[in-house]
Structure formats: C-alpha cells, structure tokens
Amino acid sequence: MKQQFMLIMLFISTIIFSQQNVAQYYFPLQIGNCWQFTEGQNIYKESRIVCDSIMPNNKKYAKIEGVYLNGYYRTEGSKVYLYQSVLKNLETVFYDFSLNVGDTVSRIVYPGTTHIITVNSKGTMKILGQQYNYLRFFRDDVKSTADGYYYVVYGLGLVSYVGELMYYSCTGAIIDGKQYGVILNVTNPAYNIPLQHSLSQNYPNPFNPETTIEYTIPANVKGETIKVTSSRAEPRDNEWCLFLPFAIRHLSRDKEINFDEIITE
The missing domain is CATH 2.60.40 (Immunoglobulin-like)
Known part of the structure; x- marks a missing residue:
C-alpha cells in the first residue's frame, strides 16, 4: 500500500511539473538554438538565439535575431511571452499550451489595430523526417487581411507560418546542441569588425x-x-x-x- 501511495504521488507530481514547464519544451529558448527557414525558390534564412536580455520591465528574455523568427521571448509555465515596447504591459502572451482548441490566447491592442490569437488546432505532424505533437495558433488582424497560422512543435518551437502575405517552413534546426533536419551553410551579410566607433x-x-x-x-x-x-x-x-x-x-x-x-x- 505504501509503495502504491508513493507511485501515485510520483505520478501526480510528474504531471504537475510537466504542466508548469510545458512552454520551455514546446518553445526552447537556450542560447545558441537556431532554425533555418525557407519560403521556396532555394531561399533560406536563419534565426538564432544570440543572448539573454533584461528588458525595462526587469524580466529576462531570449533575444532571437533573424528574418522570419525574431524578437524577445520568454517562457513561464504554459505560456510564451513576447516583449513589445508599444504595449502598456510591455509584453503579451503569444502562445499558451494549456488551452484547448477554440480558446483565446490573447487580445493585443496595437495603435490602429487589434490582433486576436486563438488555438486553432492540435495533433501530430511530420516535419524534419519525424512525427511531432503540434499546436496551431491563428492570429487575426481585425483591421486587415494580414492573418496567419503559426505551427509550434513540441521540442522544436516554431516550424511553419502560413499567412495571407507570407509563407515559410523550417528545414533544419539545432536545439540544445542537437541537430534536426538539414543544416545548410546560410551566410548572413559579411561585416568587417570595426576597430573604432x-x-x-x-x-x-x-x-x-x-x-x-x-x-x-x-x-x-x-x-x-x-x-x-x-x-x-x-x-x-x-x-x-x-x-x-x-x-x-x-x-x-x-x-x-x-x-x-x-x-x-
């Protein structure tokens, strides 16, 4: 009986722990993580986490530099937050992995428009040669047709975006030192390191x-x-x-x- 009780407690604590930390697994934010995306026509762009940053709201974010995926992100519990200086609270919930299909993640009021993010679907999908659990989020721009779907995969992060004006998908990633898919030699514009200001x-x-x-x-x-x-x-x-x-x-x-x-x- 004592062993059964200990096993039940271990099972419950494991569930609680996984719920408290689910966002960091769906959206890994370790420094050095990178994603390579393509929009077709042999055009590839890379996004990479270059540092952790303390922003004016005294919270630490991972800074992602790139063309398709960029900005300041942090995870807490089941949520992924995006830092945005134009907002009163300086950040918004962009993804929430504890919600059900049809639930509203956030309503973001920008100057001139409003974005509503909802959980659109969930399931499994094959990407980078393997099957993964995913959640699809829909961003609705109430003042225009600049809407879009974000596919976020457990363990990889954002792997695809499908919108009215843009489409891109992930062709390779390096997460916590492990490579997924194919990593190409994507070069950014060359800069000579300056010697003075x-x-x-x-x-x-x-x-x-x-x-x-x-x-x-x-x-x-x-x-x-x-x-x-x-x-x-x-x-x-x-x-x-x-x-x-x-x-x-x-x-x-x-x-x-x-x-x-x-x-x-």
Missing part, C-alpha cells in the same frame, strides 16, 4: 520627419539606451549579448531623445 545620421525633412542614427561599435561591448520624454527618463534596452551586431539603428519620432551609453570592455 563611427556615427552617422540621415537628414530628415518636413516630408519625412523620421531620422535614423547609425553607429558602429567594436565587438564585445555593453550598451544601454535611455529614452527621455519631457522631464521623465526611463531605460529603453539594457542587454548583454554574446554576439552583438556591429551596427545598430534607432528610430526617433516626434520629440523623443535617445541617449546611448556605450561601455567597452
């Missing part, structure tokens, strides 16, 4: 008031950007990356002022 800015005009300040920095630096609005100052981005881009662009609108503090080490 440089700064440039375009010239806005009344017909185009946007201005872009571009600067290059040597490798292995820590950067902090502070956004100043009126008399109030707040941190913008504060992150430490293993691999930093050599050129960073900030777009200033209206009367915002950005102060960039660059610390070389």
Whole structure:
C-alpha cells in the first residue's frame, strides 16, 4: 500500500511539473538554438538565439535575431511571452499550451489595430523526417487581411507560418546542441569588425520627419539606451549579448531623445 501511495504521488507530481514547464519544451529558448527557414525558390534564412536580455520591465528574455523568427521571448509555465515596447504591459502572451482548441490566447491592442490569437488546432505532424505533437495558433488582424497560422512543435518551437502575405517552413534546426533536419551553410551579410566607433545620421525633412542614427561599435561591448520624454527618463534596452551586431539603428519620432551609453570592455 505504501509503495502504491508513493507511485501515485510520483505520478501526480510528474504531471504537475510537466504542466508548469510545458512552454520551455514546446518553445526552447537556450542560447545558441537556431532554425533555418525557407519560403521556396532555394531561399533560406536563419534565426538564432544570440543572448539573454533584461528588458525595462526587469524580466529576462531570449533575444532571437533573424528574418522570419525574431524578437524577445520568454517562457513561464504554459505560456510564451513576447516583449513589445508599444504595449502598456510591455509584453503579451503569444502562445499558451494549456488551452484547448477554440480558446483565446490573447487580445493585443496595437495603435490602429487589434490582433486576436486563438488555438486553432492540435495533433501530430511530420516535419524534419519525424512525427511531432503540434499546436496551431491563428492570429487575426481585425483591421486587415494580414492573418496567419503559426505551427509550434513540441521540442522544436516554431516550424511553419502560413499567412495571407507570407509563407515559410523550417528545414533544419539545432536545439540544445542537437541537430534536426538539414543544416545548410546560410551566410548572413559579411561585416568587417570595426576597430573604432563611427556615427552617422540621415537628414530628415518636413516630408519625412523620421531620422535614423547609425553607429558602429567594436565587438564585445555593453550598451544601454535611455529614452527621455519631457522631464521623465526611463531605460529603453539594457542587454548583454554574446554576439552583438556591429551596427545598430534607432528610430526617433516626434520629440523623443535617445541617449546611448556605450561601455567597452
């Protein structure tokens, strides 16, 4: 009887633990993980987790750089959160793996439109030569036809997107050091590592008031950007990356002022 009780407790605790940590298995966010996607016509693009970042809401996110999959993501319990500075709460739930088909994941109110994300379907699918459990999420843009379906696979993350304006699918991935599918030699545009700082800015005009300040920095630096609005100052981005881009662009609108503090080490 005692052995049966211990087995039951172990089974229950295993279920609870798996529910509490399910998002990190569906959407793995270890530094170094990468995905290669194609939209056909022998065009391949890579997305890679380059660092962990502490954002202005004091939460840690994995920074993903790439064309199709990019942004700042974190997992907590059954949810995947996406950091978005335009939102009041600075983040939104983008995926939730505890919900049933038809349930609403989130309603995201952007300036000018609203996105509603729902669980559209779940099941098994074959990708990268193997069968996997998946959930399909539908993002509805209420003001346009820019809707889309996101296929998220257990253990691999986002593997496909099907939308009105775009389609791409995963052809290979490296997750926690293990390779899935075929990894090609996808090269990003080559940059020469600068030896010193440089700064440039375009010239806005009344017909185009946007201005872009571009600067290059040597490798292995820590950067902090502070956004100043009126008399109030707040941190913008504060992150430490293993691999930093050599050129960073900030777009200033209206009367915002950005102060960039660059610390070389």
